[in-house]
Amino acid sequence: MVPEGVVALLEILLFPGFLFLIALAFFYEWVDRKLLAKLQNRYGPLYTGPSGLLQPFADFIKLLSKEDITPKAADKFMFSCAPLFLLSFPLLALFLVPVAGLKALISFEGDLIFLMFLFTLIAVTVFIAGWSSVSRFSTVGGVRAAFQMLGYEIPMTLVMVGPAIAARTLSISQIVGWQTHNAAWFIWFQPIGFAIFVLCLLAELEFIPFDIPEAATEIVAGWSTEYSGRKLALIRLGKDVELVLAASLITSLFLGGPNSSLPILAIGFFLLKTTLAVVLLTTLRALFARFRIDQMIAGAWKYVIPLAILQMVLIQLGFGR
Amino acid sequence: MGLLKWGRTKSPWIIHFNTGGCNACDIEVVAALMPRYDIERFGIIIRGSPRHADVLVVTGPVTRQVKDRLVRIYEQVPEPKSVIAVGSCAISGAPFADCYNVYGGIDTVIPVDVYVPGCPPKPEAIINGIVKLIEKLKAG
Ligand code: SF4
Numbered sequence: 067m068v069p070e071g072v073v074a075l076l077e078i079l080l081f082p083g084f085l086f087l088i089a090l091a092f093f094y095e096w097v098d099r100k101l102l103a104k105l106q107n108r109y110g111p112l113y114t115g116p117s118g119l120l121q122p123f124a125d126f127i128k129l130l131s132k133e134d135i136t137p138k139a140a141d142k143f144m145f146s147c148a149p150l151f152l153l154s155f156p157l158l159a160l161f162l163v164p165v166a167g168l169k170a171l172i173s174f175e176g177d178l179i180f181l182m183f184l185f186t187l188i189a190v191t192v193f194i195a196g197w198s199s200v201s202r203f204s205t206v207g208g209v210r211a212a213f214q215m216l217g218y219e220i221p222m223t224l225v226m227v228g229p230a231i232a233a234r235t236l237s238i239s240q241i242v243g244w245q246t247h248n249a250a251w252f253i254w255f256q257p258i259g260f261a262i263f264v265l266c267l268l269a270e271l272e273f274i275p276f277d278i279p280e281a282a283t284e285i286v287a288g289w290s291t292e293y294s295g296r297k298l299a300l301i302r303l304g305k306d307v308e309l310v311l312a313a314s315l316i317t318s319l320f321l322g323g324p325n326s327s328l329p330i331l332a333i334g335f336f337l338l339k340t341t342l343a344v345v346l347l348t349t350l351r352a353l354f355a356r357f358r359i360d361q362m363i364a365g366a367w368k369y370v371i372p373l374a375i376l377q378m379v380l381i382q383l384g385f386g387r
Numbered sequence: 388m389g390l391l392k393w394g395r396t397k398s399p400w401i402i403h404f405n406t407g408g409c410n411a412c413d414i415e416v417v418a419a420l421m422p423r424y425d426i427e428r429f430g431i432i433i434r435g436s437p438r439h440a441d442v443l444v445v446t447g448p449v450t451r452q453v454k455d456r457l458v459r460i461y462e463q464v465p466e467p468k469s470v471i472a473v474g475s476c477a478i479s480g481a482p483f484a485d486c487y488n489v490y491g492g493i494d495t496v497i498p499v500d501v502y503v504p505g506c507p508p509k510p511e512a513i514i515n516g517i518v519k520l521i522e523k524l525k526a527g
Pocket of ligand 1: 508
């Protein structure tokens with residue numbers, strides 16, 4: 067028998083740990099770009115590997131090898147730390163989500179709250195990244211990211227608690243377990259919650275209707291304007307991992323997660339459902355045009371938060387489970 | 388071919404800068420990015436910030452007004468970087484060469500790797516220029 071420590075280490079490093087998640091991140095960036103191109107009547111990446119499959123990897127390698135510029139005026143320490151955090155927070159959050167089987171690598175009662183905390187930290191780190199670059203474009207981008215967080219944070223937290231109330235647990239693994247046990251998905255019980263969750267994830271990922279903090283046509287490249295080379299590579303990888311995180315959260319909170327305790331079946335279901343989630347996010351991103359920051363915040367407070375509260379009330383009245 | 392060189396040739400990201408041309412070249416550059424030609428096939432995407440880019444695509448002659456800014460943007464692109472001069476203006480100043488406020492082509496100010504002639508060049512010509520650049524990257 068292999069000792070338990072080795073198995074745990076392999077789980078963290080290879081599967082379903084770092085290596086698998088990062089490979090998945092590159093794969094979903096490819097799915098996202100390819101589908102976006104298809105929807106815009108283009109081909110998308112085509113010649114890098116089979117149908118451009120290796121494109122995100124090539125981008126990553128190239129960025130790693132480029133010159134790494136730190137602006138003179140920047141706050142050097144925070145400027146260098148922010149990309150590391152932007153990669154490690156989503157990776158850590160992914161460890162809380164069940165991938166192969168019904169149990170996540172790390173799972174404890176209350177990990178849903180911890181995950182919400184990590185989501186907030188990601189947004190705050192984006193703000194710090196923009197602020198510490200001390201360039202007017204990144205500052206504006208960072209402030210917009212912080213503002214945007216004020217808009218989507220509260221409805222997202224509210225609808226993430228919805229499945230938790232219905233399943234009477236604050237652990238993501240057990241929410242998945244509840245859905246498997248009762249053979250029921252929360253998307254059928256809480257459709258409003260699902261719609262709001264997808265909307266807020268679009269904002270969290272800075273996808274097009276809410277790419278206000280990046281806004282290439284207004285503020286150069288937003289909060290990441292001053293980043294180059296290795297740091298930009300980490301930021302981009304972090305964004306991809308965040309996409310995986312978003313897709314796997316949609317999967318485990320609303321689509322029943324990896325619906326089986328058999329590893330092979332579980333991973334198959336997980337991949338299928340997360341791919342569907344990525345397709346949904348990408349389609350939405352291709353459909354819309356960018357909002358202004360005031361429209362986004364006003365819309366969130368006027369319409370999205372009341373709807374989220376309505377969903378909570380419905381759950382309390384017994385319609386959500 | 389090493390992994391690094393493979394990465395570099397497969398994902399040249401561009402930043403597009405007009406130094407004072409008539410705007411026709413810019414429209415052709417944008418046409419190369421659009422569905423009909425779609426240079427994202429080769430892994431090329433247009434970036435807003437010079438810090439993210441590898442290739443500086445310049446259209447138009449260098450005017451007195453823009454010279455410092457062109458040099459500044461060139462310096463902000465991280466190494467290794469390349470420059471493509473698109474259009475006759477960017478090569479020699481073409482119709483504007485004799486103007487009191489024009490220095491001439493881009494290469495009077497910054498080093499240029501690939502020249503794409505035409506007034507304006509077709510998107511096919513621009514793609515051909517990019518292919519030449521990629522071959523140059525492969526060789527060097
Ligand atoms: S080369 Fe011709 S088309 Fe291009 S900017 Fe100059 S004048 Fe305009």
